[in-house]
Amino acid sequence: MSLLSGIFERRKAELDEEIQAHIRMDVQSRIDRGESSEEAHAAAMREFGNVPLIKDVTHGLWRWRRLERLAQDLRYALRSFRRSPGFAITVVTTLAIGIGTTCAMFTVVDHVLLRSLPYQNANQLVNIKAAGKKGVVDSNTASPRSSTSTND
Numbered sequence: 001m002s003l004l005s006g007i008f009e010r011r012k013a014e015l016d017e018e019i020q021a022h023i024r025m026d027v028q029s030r031i032d033r034g035e036s037s038e039e040a041h042a043a044a045m046r047e048f049g050n051v052p053l054i055k056d057v058t059h060g061l062w063r064w065r066r067l068e069r070l071a072q073d074l075r076y077a078l079r080s081f082r083r084s085p086g087f088a089i090t091v092v093t094t095l096a097i098g099i100g101t102t103c104a105m106f107t108v109v110d111h112v113l114l115r116s117l118p119y120q121n122a123n124q125l126v127n128i129k130a131a132g133k134k135g136v137v138d139s140n141t142a143s144p145r146s147s148t149s150t151n152d
Contacts, residue, residue: 008068015058023048 030040081088
């Protein structure tokens with residue numbers, strides 16, 4: 001039994017014990033007032049109400065229900081994966097590729113579109129172009145003539 005299910009079982013046992021203690025106290029007080037044992041027990045149960053419903057509502061108030069459901073779902077998934085390992089490998093591979101692709105695309109979009117350039121006053125950067133006989137030449141592209149000879 002895992003630690004988490006042990007905690008759940010202990011709390012359920014404590015709740016059962018507390019409900020039974022309330023019912024026993026009410027039965028005893030009714031017996032002290034002169035009712036018979038059977039009448040006292042029936043009246044105490046009638047007054048206390050629907051015990052399974054009270055357990056369910058109390059259990060829901062503990063806010064562990066979601067965690068219990070998650071643990072149940074994970075156990076079921078692991079049992080299903082053990083029954084069909086090919087399907088499990090396909091699912092895990094598909095999820096890994098999808099998550100990896102999403103992360104890679106977000107990283108590219110973040111660095112290219114969302115973040116500013118890593119320079120001071122990046123909004124003031126300009127691109128310088130030179131115009132010549134052959135048209136506009138980008139300054140950051142080297143032409144073979146400019147890189148090999150310096151005298152014209």
